[in-house]
Amino acid sequence: LCYLTGGLSIPDPRQREALIQLEASMQTGGQMVLTDAEQRLDALLFKMKREEMAMADFPPAMHFFKARSLIRTSPIFQLLQKMPKGGALHVHDFAMASVEWLVKNATYRPHCYMCVTDNQSIRFIFSSRWPKALPHCSPWTLLETLRAKMVNTTELDNSIMGNLTLFTDQDPETVYPSQDFIWGRFEQCFLALWGLVTYAPVFRDYYYQGLTEFYTDNVMYLELRVLLPEIYELDGSTHDTAWTLKTYRDVTRQFTAEHPDFYGTRFIFTIHRGVNSSVMTGAVEQAMKLQKDFPDIIAGFDMVGREDSGRPLWYFRDALSLPVERGVALPFFFHAGETDLEGTEVDQNMLDALLLNTSRIGHGFALVRHPVAKGLSRKRGVAMEVCPISNQVMKLVKDLRNHPAAALLAENHPLVISSDDPGMFGASGLSYDFYEAFVGFGGIKSNIGTIKQLAINSIRYSSFTPKQQEEVLALWQRKWDTFVSENAP
Amino acid sequence: LCYLTGGLSIPDPRQREALIQLEASMQTGGQMVLTDAEQRLDALLFKMKREEMAMADFPPAMHFFKARSLIRTSPIFQLLQKMPKGGALHVHDFAMASVEWLVKNATYRPHCYMCVTDNQSIRFIFSSRWPKALPHCSPWTLLETLRAKMVNTTELDNSIMGNLTLFTDQDPETVYPSQDFIWGRFEQCFLALWGLVTYAPVFRDYYYQGLTEFYTDNVMYLELRVLLPEIYELDGSTHDTAWTLKTYRDVTRQFTAEHPDFYGTRFIFTIHRGVNSSVMTGAVEQAMKLQKDFPDIIAGFDMVGREDSGRPLWYFRDALSLPVERGVALPFFFHAGETDLEGTEVDQNMLDALLLNTSRIGHGFALVRHPVAKGLSRKRGVAMEVCPISNQVMKLVKDLRNHPAAALLAENHPLVISSDDPGMFGASGLSYDFYEAFVGFGGIKSNIGTIKQLAINSIRYSSFTPKQQEEVLALWQRKWDTFVSENAP
Ligand SMILES: [Zn+2]
Ligand SMILES: [Zn+2]
Incomplete structure (x- = not known):
């Protein structure tokens, strides 16, 4: 950069070109070496994106509820649906499938x-x-x-x-x-569907339906945030947490047996952040026990519920320090920074999540306003789970071209794209959120390298061991090559 | 930072406090050493801000047109009105005063x-x-x-x-x-007021009225972007550009004679970006001539009009390279990045402005999406002229807590706050925009050091020579000390 900027006088077109290239190379996937077929597909995507940006109603600038029908007819969206997107790392149990x-x-x-x-x-x-x-x-x-x-x-x-x-x-x-x-x-929607999804037969089938929707949307792996509530039967009897988790495991096994190219689900045990310290302590202890009993499918621990009205992470620091005190490696995947309340206690959640050694951060919408937290997350490779449609529907941002992840994507900050609660938002799977990222805040300059890198990120920042990651990545790469060869002009 | 982040286990409250302090010190004005009186005033502002953020209708989250009456009753706004804000560096000739x-x-x-x-x-x-x-x-x-x-x-x-x-x-x-x-x-509003403000007697008085409004709002200096159009008399006769500029100079002299603590106005000659290359060449030549003839009051050159529908800066590079070719130092103050169209030709205006050696950038709304341009502007001290209300009214951002300058302010990126076209927006002077910056995207953590630094920035990044800057700064400091001593509890 330095040699390019010294001694400016009359702007040099070659220097300009070099700086533009430099900036393009800094974005997520900006240094990806593309095959010939990928380059042809990229040219097609570029053309499509220009056409889409020239339309009077540009979907990422609109509310998703109004944009959805336009997005469905978008040729870019149709390509993104076919694209193997890797894993969905931020999805909640009872909003993973369509309410229909x-x-x-x-x-x-x-x-x-x-x-x-x-x-x-x-x-x-x-x-x-x-x-x-x-x-x-x-x-x-x-x-x-x-x-x-x-x-x-x-x-x-x-x-x-x-x-x-x-x-x-x-x-x-x-x-x-x-x-x-x-x-x-x-919260009312949530209470409304509670009696449906916690009924044992529906519980099983709803999860199976959720897997089907993500699988159909070419997602090969899920990390699901789950409350693991009591599940009831027709006679009013109820099952404990272990039963619920076993049921998740059994349905996942059934699904992967039927769909061998689906790689499975790992679970992040969650509790509502509205609880008090002693309940939180109990939840963390339960999480450690679940991880011990189900080491292959428990990924870690998180809290749910609105940050702005809940207690900050720091309030629970004693409970959240228990695993380290006991020498247990319980990974955290904290929601943090899903807020506009800059500078308040809640706005410190991102820094506190990092201090508590979180593996990823859910949302991180406020990260760009926090240079220290941003620097730490970059240095330590703590990815933001960016959920654009969720942030728009929950009124953090109106025009998705202005989503703060635009800046993160421009700098290749560690991030993945996810869909949070697609059932709540009238979305399905991951493709709608990939569309908003790629066409919306990615701008014209985000390219096939960007979405390829985002898919790879979803495996690299997953809770898999490095060895498992290689395996998933190899499976994904085969799917990707097929996708490219089938769709490149 | 490094020693603070090594070997994390159980989060250490002292480490947390240190990181929070580190982040606070990185923001604009974050390293300002405050006097006792400033600290007392800061405590008062902090209390007021907390109260304001707790209100059901939080003005920065609302459209300015709806928020204005609330802002007027805000005790913070009333303090900001009294605060000596230094210079207003991004204001346009025919929108500087109230339409009333x-x-x-x-x-x-x-x-x-x-x-x-x-x-x-x-x-x-x-x-x-x-x-x-x-x-x-x-x-x-x-x-x-x-x-x-x-x-x-x-x-x-x-x-x-x-x-x-x-x-x-x-x-x-x-x-x-x-x-x-x-x-x-x-543009229709602009055409509507054109016949009023280009009538010689109104032209004079409108400018005087504009000066009065800024002066009343405790602004001591203006850099005004001016079109210098033909001014007409009752008999239909017209005056040339030199007459118009002389009139500006005369009215300024009259005003400063009457208000010795007002420091004057410097003018940035502007032309509409809709013109063709040869007209642009003529305009640049005219700018050089004006600068030669009026060296004390011509600050430089810029273009006006909507970037999205106009030609990009790069299109005019030959015309804009003329001064350097002729060995003339004509400073540029380009509008750039007032756009959502990420990655398009227009979106390169910020980089091109920097390549053309711009002294400041008008708006730079899209800067955070451009790491190379951002890095260059920081390194070279090219300040962004952030105009929050303008960006909101022109529909670049809805909730001013999400203005991208939140990230810039958090990192002490070179920036000044200005008001663009207060008359068009129902605002007046600078205080409304200072309010949106301080209470809105500044968040709870922006403090008296932040607004003090923003006022100092408006002098440091002005077109004054270093020697003049010292003089203005000394004048401003006296006003500031009075402001603090009169308002600190
Ligand atoms: Zn979530
Ligand atoms: Zn302007």
């Missing part, structure tokens, strides 16, 4: 009761007997009986669906006027 | 004619005779006659005002749905 499946499949099963809460949300329960009424709720209705009386159940089904997802056909700015408001709705 | 003054003063002068264009904008002319009709316009109306027929002229005046500014009481998201739309309206 929940409505069309789960709620059509026998013994499914629904009630309406005082604040117009809904609750479900499966029960062999008539269930006991919930406080602040209407009496239970058996959906089978209700639907039998109806000529057309579309309206009912749509209304149920609307209660299980944030996605809406109406103007999202009007429906969700503030961050507080949408987080409130987010 | 234009309506209440300029349009009430005799011989003021108005017409309505086919697309519902308005045009003005002062003329001793009945003026010739404009194409695509209604016949001229003499405002004096029109108003004389009215019982109440409030509605007419408000309607005129609405045509001269982007500010609106209605929902700005609805009124201005896109960047294209608002730039169209911006």
Whole structure:
């Protein structure tokens, strides 16, 4: 850089070209050596991106709820769907699959009761007997009986669906006027689907459906953040955490047996950050036990729930120091920096996650405002799990061209792209978020090297051992080569 | 940093404190040594900021048009108004003063004619005779006659005002749905006020009014981007560029004579970027001549108009290389990076501005996505002129906590705060933009050192010689000390 910038006078076109190239080479994947076929596919992608940017309605500049139908018709998106994207490293258990499946499949099963809460949300329960009424709720209705009386159940089904997802056909700015408001709705959706997804048969099938959606979207591996709640049966009996994790393992084995090119799921045990210190201590102890009992599938520990209204990581430092004190290597994958509240206690979560030796950071939306945390994460290779659609829907950023990860991508900061809660956002798998990254904040200059590197990152920054990574990478590389040869012009 | 990050195990609270302090010291003004009184004022500001951030409606998260009335009642804003802010380095000639003054003063002068264009904008002319009709316009109306027929002229005046500014009481998201739309309206406002402000008597008084507004807002120095258009008299005769500049000089002298603590104005000659190469060559030649003829008040050269729809700087490289070729030191102050179009030709303007040896960069909104340009600007001390309200109104960013300058401020990147076109945005002077910077993207952690440094930056990065800078700085320091002693608790 130095020799290029000394003694400027009349700008030299060669110097300009060199600086532009230098900058391009600094971005994620900027130093990737491309094959001939990759270069041809890159030229096609470049042409498509220029055309897309010239359209009157540019999807990344719009709210995803309005942009989704445009994205679906985008030839870039269709290519990204086919692209082997590696792993999805930031996805939550009960928002991994589409709510349409929940409505069309789960709620059509026998013994499914629904009630309406005082604040117009809904609750479900499966029960062999008539269930006991919930406080602040209407009496239970058996959906089978209700639907039998109806000529057309579309309206009912749509209304149920609307209660299980944030996605809406109406103007999202009007429906969700503030961050507080949408987080409130987010939590209501979660409570609404709780009774469906914690019913043992649905629990299994929902997870299988989630795997199917990611697999169909050409994702070969998942790291799933899971609450591992009590799962119930029709007679009201419940299962413990070990059962739940075993069920995840069994369904994963079944799925990989049926889809040998799917590499499996590892689980990050999570707890809501709203708990107190002693509950947190218990959760960390449980995480260590789970890791001991299921070493092949437990990846580590994290907390969920809105950072802005929860306790900061530092508050739980004693509980979170337990593994080190006991000589146990429990990896952390903390959500941190999913906030606009710059400089507050919550805004220190990224630094604290790094001090607590986190393996990755969930979101890291506020990282660019924190040069020390940014420097540490780069130096230590702690990747940000960037979830663009989630950040837009939760109102951290409006125009995805302005997502702060634009700066991170321009500097090849360690990062992966993920989808957080696709079911909540009306998305599916990873491709929508890859689209927003590649076409939105990646700008014109992000290229096939960028998305290739992002896929590789998702393996390199996974919780696999180096040896496993090589294995997954080899499998991915074969898929990639096929993808390129089938789609390069 | 290194010794702090080696061998992590259980996080050490002292290490955490040290890293937080390190990060705080890296921000703009982070290493400023504060007096006791400054520390007391800082504590007060911190308390105020916490209170402001806890409010349901947090102004920097809102559109300025909705936030303005809240900001006016903010005790922080009231302090910032009193604070000596140094210079305003990015302000345009015909948007420097409030449109209310234009309506209440300029349009009430005799011989003021108005017409309505086919697309519902308005045009003005002062003329001793009945003026010739404009194409695509209604016949001229003499405002004096029109108003004389009215019982109440409030509605007419408000309607005129609405045509001269982007500010609106209605929902700005609805009124201005896109960047294209608002730039169209911006240009119409500009055409509407053109006939008013290029009338010699109004021209003088408008500039005087602008100086008054900035001076009242405790700004002591201006660098004004000026088009130096033909100025006309009542009889239709016109004045040349030299007359216009002389008039600026004379009014400035009058103003500084009346306000000895105002330090004056220097002028950046600008031309619209929509011109062709030969017109640009002529403009650069004119700029060199003006600088030779008025060396004490011409600071340099720049282009105006929307970057996205104009030609990139590189297109004009031959014209812009003329001064160096002729051995003339004509400083440049290029607008660059006022765009979301990442990776396009226009998005290279920042790098090209640096290659053309620009003294500062207007906006640099896209800088954080360009690590090479960012590195160069830091190394060479090329300051960004950050205009938060302008960027928000022109729809580059919605929530000002997310303005990319948050990252620049966190790293003490060379920058100054300015207001671009306060008259267009319903703002005045610099304080509203200082508020958005300090309370918005500065976050809780930006402190009195930050705003003090921003004021000092506005002198350090001005076009003054080092010797003049010392003089202005000494004057500013006296004002600052008074401000602190009068407001520290
Ligand atoms: Zn998450
Ligand atoms: Zn400007």
